[in-house]
Structure formats: C-alpha cells, structure tokens
Amino acid sequence: MKFAHLADTHLGYRQYNLDEREEDFYAAFHEAVEKIIATKCDFVVHAGDLFDEPRPHVRAMVEVRKALDRLHESRIPIFAIPGNHDILMRRGAMIPHAIYKRIEVLSVKKPWVEFNGIFVAGLPYHSKIHANALKEELHKLAKMAERCDKKILILHQGIDKYFPLEYELKFADIPKGFDYYALGHVHKRIIDEFEDSRLVYPGSTEMWRIDELSDYEKNGKGFFIVDAENFEAERVNLDVRPFVKAEVDSNLDLEKIREALKTARKPVVNITVASDVHEYQQIYQRLVSELKDALYLDIKRKRAEEKEEAIYDKTINIRELMNELMKGYSEAERDYAYSVFKALSKGDLDEARIVTEDFYKVFK
Numbered sequence: 590m591k592f593a594h595l596a597d598t599h600l601g602y603r604q605y606n607l608d609e610r611e612e613d614f615y616a617a618f619h620e621a622v623e624k625i626i627a628t629k630c631d632f633v634v635h636a637g638d639l640f641d642e643p644r645p646h647v648r649a650m651v652e653v654r655k656a657l658d659r660l661h662e663s664r665i666p667i668f669a670i671p672g673n674h675d676i677l678m679r680r681g682a683m684i685p686h687a688i689y690k691r692i693e694v695l696s697v698k699k700p701w702v703e704f705n706g707i708f709v710a711g712l713p714y715h716s717k718i719h720a721n722a723l724k725e726e727l728h729k730l731a732k733m734a735e736r737c738d739k740k741i742l743i744l745h746q747g748i749d750k751y752f753p754l755e756y757e758l759k760f761a762d763i764p765k766g767f768d769y770y771a772l773g774h775v776h777k778r779i780i781d782e783f784e785d786s787r788l789v790y791p792g793s794t795e796m797w798r799i800d801e802l803s804d805y806e807k808n809g810k811g812f813f814i815v816d817a818e819n820f821e822a823e824r825v826n827l828d829v830r831p832f833v834k835a836e837v838d839s840n841l842d843l844e845k846i847r848e849a850l851k852t853a854r855k856p857v858v859n860i861t862v863a864s865d866v867h868e869y870q871q872i873y874q875r876l877v878s879e880l881k882d883a884l885y886l887d888i889k890r891k892r893a894e895e896k897e898e899a900i901y902d903k904t905i906n907i908r909e910l911m912n913e914l915m916k917g918y919s920e921a922e923r924d925y926a927y928s929v930f931k932a933l934s935k936g937d938l939d940e941a942r943i944v945t946e947d948f949y950k951v952f953k
C-alpha cells in the first residue's frame with residue numbers, strides 16, 4: 590500500500606495577473622493527479638491550501654472537481670484539511686471543499702478516519718491564538734491513534750524549526766506516536782526525522798512567491814509518494830515553469846539570462862537592477878526590449894544607500910519590527926497585535942474583530 594502526500598496547490602492563484610500563471614497552477618495540480626493515478630497510489634492526503642482563497646472563483650472550483658472525478662474513477666480517495674488560505678475568517682463560514690462529495694475533509698468534529706487499517710488523522714489550520722486548543726486536540730488524537738498500528742497525522746502549520754518567525758507549533762509540541770507527519774504550509778520541500786518517524790513538507794506545487802526560488806532550484810517542485818509499510822517518502826517532481834533570478838548593472842551583461850530564456854517554456858525573469866535612479870529608466874527600457882522571450886519581467890531597482898536598505902528590510906520584516914516595538918509585552922500580545930495588523934492591512938474589519946474577540950476569550 591502507498592499514498593501520495595501533497596499540499597499548497599494554491600489553485601486559482603493568478604500570479605502577476607497572467608492567464609499563463611493561473612493555468613500553471615492548474616497544470617501542476619493535474620500533473621500530480623495523473624502521476625498519482627499512474628503509480629497506483631491507494632489514497633491521497635492533501636495537507637491544506639488546496640485553493641489560494643477561501644472564496645475561489647468558479648474556474649478553480651471546476652478544476653478541482655475534474656481532478657476529484659479522475660481520482661474517483663481510479664477509486665483513489667482523498668483526505669484533506671483546510672489550510673490558512675482555504676479558511677474564511679467568519680463565524681460559521683464554510684470551506685469551499687464543502688461543495689464536493691468526493692473529498693473527505695477532516696475537521697475538529699471529525700478529525701480522523703480509519704482507512705484499510707491506517708489511522709488517518711488531521712486538523713484544520715489553527716492560528717497562533719488557538720495554538721493551545723490545537724495542542725489539546727493533538728493530544729486527544731495521539732491517544733485515539735493507539736487503536737491502529739499505522740498512523741498518519743495531517744497538519745497545516747508552521748513549526749519553529751522551519752518557520753522561525755511565524756510558527757504556531759514548536760517542534761516539542763508535535764505529538765509523538767505517529768508514523769508519518771504529512772505537513773503543509775511551508776512552501777519548501779523538507780524531509781525530517783521526528784523520533785523514529787518521518788516529518789515531511791512536500792512544499793508548494795508551483796512557485797507561489799519568489800523567495801521559494803532557491804529551494805525550487807535545489808529540490809524542484811512536486812509531491813511525495815509514501816510507502817505505507819515503512820513510510821519511506823519518494824520525491825516526485827512536476828514540470829513547473831522555470832524562474833530566473835539575476836542582478837544586472839549598467840553594463841547590462843545579459844548572457845546568462847539569454848541562455849536561460851532558451852527553454853521551451855518561457856520563464857519568469859526576476860531582475861534586480863543595481864543603478865542610480867537616473868540610469869534606471871533607461872536600463873529598464875533596454876531590459877524590456879532585449880528580453881522579449883520572458884513570460885514576465887519582474888524588474889526592481891536595488892536600493893543602493895545603506896540607510897534606505899535598513900528601513901526597506903525592516904518594512905519587509907514587519908513581524909520583527911513589531912516584536913522590537915512591543916518588547917515589554919507577552920508573546921501572546923505580540924501575536925495578537927500582528928494578527929490585527931495583518932487583518933487591517935487587508936482592510937478586513939471582520940477578521941480583525943474575530944481575532945480580537947478570540948484574543949480576549951482566550952487571554953482574559
């Protein structure tokens with residue numbers, strides 16, 4: 590028996606507002622499904638962020654239905670949990686998965702199934718404010734799991750070891766006793782050991798953000814096929830669009846980029862220009878006219894002055910900046926402030942209100 594473990598498919602995401610990039614995410618997902626069918630997996634676990642948004646557009650929902658039909662034809666069930674991108678922060682809100690019959694979504698009310706003697710457990714994404722509730726549920730699940738010899742735990746969470754700035758669980762909080770920890774949320778591919786078990790993040794199936802590039806270059810994008818006897822995880826790579834990242838100055842040495850553009854599939858090119866403000870416009874124009882073979886050119890000017898750089902870094906790392914400003918406050922208070930900040934910067938008053946209500950309920 591074997592199963593496929595995938596996560597972070599982010600269907601419906603339309604990077605750079607390009608049709609091609611939206612299609613790329615569907616293509617990677619369907620390629621994964623076809624490979625799962627071809628290798629005769631017995632079941633699939635999806636560790637969250639199936640969709641990019643909790644209110645996906647119809648096209649994304651139809652693509653998922655097609656994939657679920659394909660799996661169903663091959664009698665391959667799929668067990669899933671909602672990730673942070675699948676959950677709308679509203680009381681009583683439904684997840685988009687609710688529309689399908691052919692996907693079994695694990696929830697706090699029904700956090701496990703027994704499939705061919707394997708205990709398959711999972712919980713939806715919990716924000717850091719609810720980390721204690723999550724730990725309690727995990728403790729209960731670990732007890733329930735004792736009924737089976739083989740046990741899988743599916744979670745969509747950041748763990749401090751891999752996600753030091755925005756984690757909900759510490760490595761030590763992970764309940765012992767499962768054979769395979771099928772994780773999602775971190776978009777890098779990670780295989781780690783935990784006790785005698787395997788802890789795996791398959792990563793996202795496509796390039797969701799440019800900071801995933803070094804892991805993509807090193808490990809590729811894709812998912813894992815796992816042997817349900819010994820829980821060895823085998824990497825399966827997907828044919829994902831190439832990305833190129835380069836820095837150029839006024840010499841405009843484009844040889845390397847031109848070389849990279851010779852692929853059958855047009856790459857996304859991310860360029861940082863080291864120049865002063867006056868030269869930049871001209872360099873920008875030349876890049877646009879000379880690199881027409883790129884699917885998309887993402888060009889930015891490198892901030893030259895050191896002072897500017899320091900401010901720039903901090904604004905990107907808002908979490909660190911807030912931690913510093915709120916030094917005298919507890920970790921829970923800092924997390925709360927950050928959650929409210931995130932909600933309000935999206936203009937989402939409902940989310941800010943729910944985060945606030947939750948905070949006062951838990952920490953009154």
Ligand SMILES: [Mn+2]
Nearest residue numbers: 597638674774
């Ligand atoms: Mn994700």
